[in-house]
Amino acid sequence: MPYPFVLPTTSCFSFSSSFSCESHPSLLLHASTHRGVVRETLKKYKRLPLSSQAPGLSSVVSSLNGYLPYLFAVDAGLSHRAVQGDEINVVLRTAPTMEWRPTLSEGPVPGKEAARVRVQSLEYEVFFAMSALANAHSLQARASLHPLYVTSTAPVGTQQRQAAVTSATRSLLDAASIYDYLATRAEGLVTNPPCPDISAAAVRAQASLALAEATLLAVLKDDPYPAVVAQDRNQNDTEWMYKAPDMPKVRAHLFARLCLAASEHAAQAHSLCAGRVAGGKVNQEFVRYLEDLRRTSRAKACRFFGIDSELGGQTGTAIAWLHAGLQELGVERKEVKKSGGLGRLKKEWAEKREDRKVEKGVNWGADAGRLEETRVIEMLEAKWTKQNDTILTQAIPPTGPLLAQMPSGREIHSIKPFQPPVLDSGTLEAMRAPPERSDELGNYLSSDEETLAEPVGAFPGTSGEYRTSTPNYY
Template sequence: MPYPFPLPTTSSFSFSSCFNCDSHPSLPLNASTQRAVVRETLKKHKRLPPSSQPANLSSVVSSLTGYLPYLFAVDAGLSHRAVHGDEINVVLKTAPAIEWRPTISDSLVPGKEPPRIKVQSLEYEVFFALSALANTYTLQARAALHPLYVTSTAPVGTQQRQAAVTTATRNLLDAAAIYDYLRSRSETLVTSPPCPDISPAAVSAKCSLALAEATLLAVLKDDPYPAVVAQDRNENDTEWMYRAPDIPRVRAHLFARLCLAASEHAAKAYSLCAGRPAGGKINENFTHYLDDLRRTSRAKACRFFGIDSELGGQTGTAIAWLHAGLQELGIERKESSKKTGGFGRLKKEWTEKREDRKVEKGSNWGADAGKLEETRVLEMLETKWTKQNDTMLTQVIPPVGPLLAQIPSGREIHTIKPFQPPLLEAATLEAMRAPPDRSDEPGAYGSSDEETLTEGTPVGAFPGTQGEYRTATPSYY
């Protein structure tokens, strides 16, 4: 958690080949220059090993935020909108042909990346660029939370934990604002999207997903149990004794309502993606994550209702709430018992160790939406409270069904601030009234995914004789 979005890659593109700007002749050139930076940054990021990618996310954000003001300036010129009171006159010469590789679209061949999609509208260029930025914000949230789950080093302190959660929450809310802007912008489209990534259903689902994850982080910030479970597996932990986690009763009930709100957002996202959105089918890994997040959020809510009951002296009801949480996760009670042996226990231990290795390597960890972590917490509390109830209280454990029937509605904690499209500074826009000093024709590489050079005319060659020239090594520009 959050979802490990892959970042897209894109082909090269020359704005001057498709657009003229009489009022600001240098705008197409500058837009092409900034887009080339984005293309190279995305290409570099994709080729980095997974452990090195988090450190490169700031470069991706910087390149995208540098490109977006120029892209929105061209878009404003096509729509006859003023920027800083300055009219921009952009004329479309020919339809653009830009290639982007989707990130959550289903691949035609299992195990392969989805094929590149040709975008023939500047509107969908805006969608892909903003989606890439929102995905990067989500990945930055993952990078901020990663130290909380590492068990090979000393556990982080309370202040570092809260700072990490605050940073991740801010990034997720920024991503949600972008997706919400794309959702509202998609309502004015008259053409069908070229792929599910930028379909109205997908951007709405991503917005709900980001809001659900940000809501869960509001709970994680003051939830001590995941840290206790991780601490128990950490060999570098020097604390051999700790005080039992104490959560005030009112806050436990509040946390349960927040988890239910997150579950409602995840359920909405899942319903949007479970069908077949416009443009094709969404990758099953993404839809499974949404369903796991819905289940995990409801299981967390059951746990906090159990904590609320246990603090009130109703240990039997508290244990029933834990059983309800395991049921929401789709886990049978016999699997959580210590009596489970043989292949079942071996499989469980192997799954947990595999997830821990993913966390250590920093690759694709948390792809189960925190389902394994919540299972560990529920099993820890069930063992503790069952022993307490069997030896001291001997309260009757009620059935799960009536408890689930009385679950209240969720409670919201975050509001999405409207996303404001970035605008060029007035001085920068005024400077582009000068004619361009060079051409912005694309280089030899057709796509950021390709390594091979396209054949071009050698410098100084007579037209039509490029086949007679050979170079020992290609030139890079």
Template structure:
């Protein structure tokens, strides 16, 4: 976690081909210029190896933030709305023809790109631009959290851990605010059916709930010592052989459990919204895994709360409830059945660790593996204590799950404010444009190696030096 989004790419587009601004003639040229930078940035980001894409996210975000004021200015001009008390008048001359390549509304086929989506409304251009920015924020949150899951280097310190989680939380809340703005905007300006599922109102609301769920879980992770302890046990570079046992006050353990339940409710809402659309199966599965992980984490904290009260038997039952939510069998049950399941589980864990080290699509299971490791560690420890000292009966799991309280929210979204052009920049656009914004016949945003078919080999201008027709074989 957070979800490893793939950023879309887009075609070139000239705003002057469809829009004219009477009050600010240079506005379409300005929008086309910034959009061209966005297109080029997304194209370069896509061509980078997956492990090298994180450093380019800041460039992607910056280009989108520079493009959005011009885009919203044209949108305001179509509605005859004033910007900084200055009237902007934009006229639609012809229907815009723009293409975006969606990344959520398809089931990926190895070696094949998803089909492009053609849009003919400025509203959908705004939706694609904003959802791309929100996805980039989420990827920045992943990049900030990545060092916390590495086991090939020394564990990060407490200060660095808190800083990383705080930065990731801000990014996720910014992402959620954008999705919240888009969902509100969709109700205020109803449009025909969206050209693809990536920007439908239901998908946008699902993405909003997803970002809120992940941000809520980070509020718990900030003060949850157990994942760090489990990661340290697998880290050969961890030289801290003597450390204090994790200690969570009783009140906070119960609070963390309710926060996890709130995250589970958001994830369940996102899964219900996404399941009704034509979104990729792996994205829908991630939402279900996130719901399961959140409920299992809540069970773990209820177990910690019970163990702190001396109710070891009830605490173990809560851990078993957490494993049931995850759909994982106890280690003892796995050993009693067949060794194949245990080997497969170990292989899955090693593969996930390698993904983390390489910086690929780690966390695609929404943290199920990490939570399973933590619960199994506590279950083994508490079972040993209960068998040797406490000898308390373990109650059934069903009644415990039935008495779960409701979730508790911790985050409130700050309303997203569409960016506006600076007054001096807007005033300068009253001058006529000094050049044309015709994009010309540029290569497609997804043509990795565009080569002129008339050229032979890799040397331009050598076509006439080669024979054509049927060769003679001797």
């Protein structure tokens, strides 16, 4: 599952307070206006309940896509680069001061969000805005995949399943392209970032993560077993007869190598974020997710190698591959089928808790699919063990030699170079006119206010009993 990113929020800022532009006087006003829209959209999204945030992602993506061309135009003017063949002359008067709330940085107290950081460079403004866009693309991928795991309604059809996976893959590859562009840009900086969120290591890790998740979706699109396991728990399923999934032998081996490629990308991302990075430490929940994704990917590879062996009539070797998959997941294999006690109750409680998260649409899949893959492997192990004990009686080899002979991964996706958005010639020509008004903010609050000022006429200490709202500056 794509990682459940938290989108950042930002403070107010007017470009004319720190920059001037003689060639295109209206550019700064338009940049401030679109940044104000981004700020309001992110703040509104954050205040929505977690289960209702998915429909608001399109507004977040639209506002960021509208703001980035103006931000890149100001950045190009500072660097004396032409836009659409038009020279933009932007002059820095004073150092800009913006505030962003990081979401991947480790907070001072576990479970509490990190404090806002002050950004005094337009370069890091670009990093935060584009990181927010990439995170929003990842969240859109989660929203597309969510119906595939809901068991309280009728199962989705094959066409709807493939359409959801295709849409999620497209969103993840867009996110990977943005992360890769930011990582390349960050590696050329000589200053230290204000927080780990926009450090070169963290951004590169997020690019590897998005590529790993997109690779796993290429497998999920044609992998029938997770749907079978979810179908078995769905009370609304109307199919009384069950036919074993068909999977060609060549495709099973190909899927295993794709999963190994995903595990390599997840391992690379984990190595980049496991220690201290520039600006501080990355949230341990994110680091734990990367490790879980690596384990899950290798376990999937073991399962597909087992399917490949079972299709070839080697049931004993297939069962050994399933044992290796459970070992990669860190799950203790039960020798007795009907094992009871506290361990079984704990497992059933964890499964029911994850199912409730899926139904509510809140923080589901935070284990990178470990629980789901465990269910699939245990289902196949029970089926093949019964078959081997009653019919075939093949010896089950040890798992060590099998893991030692695993091949290398195989790539299926490549990250396309990101092309920064640019303003069209007509818009640039129109901004040569003087601005209609000033973009000065006045005496407004300067952050994503969690505590608002006292309402006019309110008795001191009773501000929480009044409905207030932050003024819209633009």
